[in-house]
Amino acid sequence: xxxxxxxxxxxxxxxxxxxxxxxxxxxxxxxxxxxxxxxxxxxxxxxxxxxxxxxxxxxxxxxxxxxxxxxxxxxxxxxxxxxxxxxxxxxxxxxxxxxxxxxxxxxxxxxxxxxxxxxxxxxxxxxxxxxxxxxx
Amino acid sequence: xxxxxxxxxxxxxxxxxxxxxxxxxxxxxxxxxxxxxxxxxxxxxxxxxxxxxxxxxxxxxxxxxxxxxxxxxxxxxxxxxxxxxxxxxxxxxxxxxxxxxxxxxxxxxxxxxxxxxxxxxxxxxxxxxxxxxxxxxxxxxxxxxxxxxxxxxxxxxxxxxxxxxxxxxxxxxxxxxxxxxxxxxxxxxxxxxxxxxxxxxxxxxxxxxxxxxxxxxxxxxxxxxxxxxxxxxxxxxxxxxxxxxxxxxxxxxxxxxxxxxxxxxx
Numbered sequence: 001x002x003x004x005x006x007x008x009x010x011x012x013x014x015x016x017x018x019x020x021x022x023x024x025x026x027x028x029x030x031x032x033x034x035x036x037x038x039x040x041x042x043x044x045x046x047x048x049x050x051x052x053x054x055x056x057x058x059x060x061x062x063x064x065x066x067x068x069x070x071x072x073x074x075x076x077x078x079x080x081x082x083x084x085x086x087x088x089x090x091x092x093x094x095x096x097x098x099x100x101x102x103x104x105x106x107x108x109x110x111x112x113x114x115x116x117x118x119x120x121x122x123x124x125x126x127x128x129x130x131x132x133x134x135x136x
Numbered sequence: 137x138x139x140x141x142x143x144x145x146x147x148x149x150x151x152x153x154x155x156x157x158x159x160x161x162x163x164x165x166x167x168x169x170x171x172x173x174x175x176x177x178x179x180x181x182x183x184x185x186x187x188x189x190x191x192x193x194x195x196x197x198x199x200x201x202x203x204x205x206x207x208x209x210x211x212x213x214x215x216x217x218x219x220x221x222x223x224x225x226x227x228x229x230x231x232x233x234x235x236x237x238x239x240x241x242x243x244x245x246x247x248x249x250x251x252x253x254x255x256x257x258x259x260x261x262x263x264x265x266x267x268x269x270x271x272x273x274x275x276x277x278x279x280x281x282x283x284x285x286x287x288x289x290x291x292x293x294x295x296x297x298x299x300x301x302x303x304x305x306x307x308x309x310x311x312x313x314x315x316x317x318x319x320x321x322x323x324x325x326x327x328x329x330x331x332x333x334x335x336x337x338x339x340x341x342x343x344x345x346x347x348x349x350x351x352x353x354x355x356x357x358x359x360x361x362x363x364x365x366x367x368x369x370x371x372x373x374x375x376x377x378x379x380x381x382x383x384x385x386x387x388x389x390x391x392x393x394x395x396x397x398x399x400x401x402x
Binding site for chain 1: 199328335343
């Protein structure tokens, strides 16, 4: 009986791990949007994304000080080190406006994610400067 | 800058003060060594500085998701360490080896929490102290933040001591379990952020009752991982962690002490 219970436990753990690892949602290719931080300001300040879709947000910090990307609406929080980049996945979101800000400079570093249904996925924003990963 | 420093100090350091208060409230009950806790705190500060030195390198690992993986792994380790600590502390066998294990696990928990929570504030503090106008605000902010954190942790210490003595003999262990499940909630937040866990829509939003980024929100987040707008997966993981914790910890069945409360009232 005990062996049976242990077997079920093992199978459950393996199933959860397999589900999380091979879930199609997890490994799906995401549309990328680029955001830049310069002089404690986000560029562009408004990013428009399609509804009900998870997207990848790449944030470059061009300042010499660290910043923390923060959003109550999106429930996201991540430190971006000086002259480095960070990656955050957001969504799927319903149509609406979602505010984000830099937690270290909340008065200046502000922006909005605007979710609109008419947007085509190819409208992803290009970075101002091309970067190599982790070296800008 | 001043208010921002106070809020950042609160959001990052309150957890450290709270775990310290919780461990000190059971120090005598579980025969924890004060020296072990002190060494744990000291090691935590050293680890925090080491992590600060290499945190930007870690953050760029694994396609820029290194920091989330690092924090998620350590949160899981701390969760299981807290469960192990409560489990061995609940067994009524007193010997030197068991007391040493208890003290060591408590010290490791303290060290890891200091390292994980302190580094974020150090990044902010050291990143901005070169600014001429920021230095005063940073120092005053740290002093004010430390004052608030100490006040809250002293209250928590006496709250736990009172409840352990008068109402429920395992109050601190119960809060420690909630605290450890809060770490699982933070882990799920991190894994959602890097797209490892499938994210669904938020099932409710409690920001209109307690804002997650308010002072009370920080306190509740530090205490039991309060999340104002979780997804269904996060709620499921939280309750699974809670269930596992209660099974592993094996809290005694009759630790109620209402009769002592009645004595006090009468």
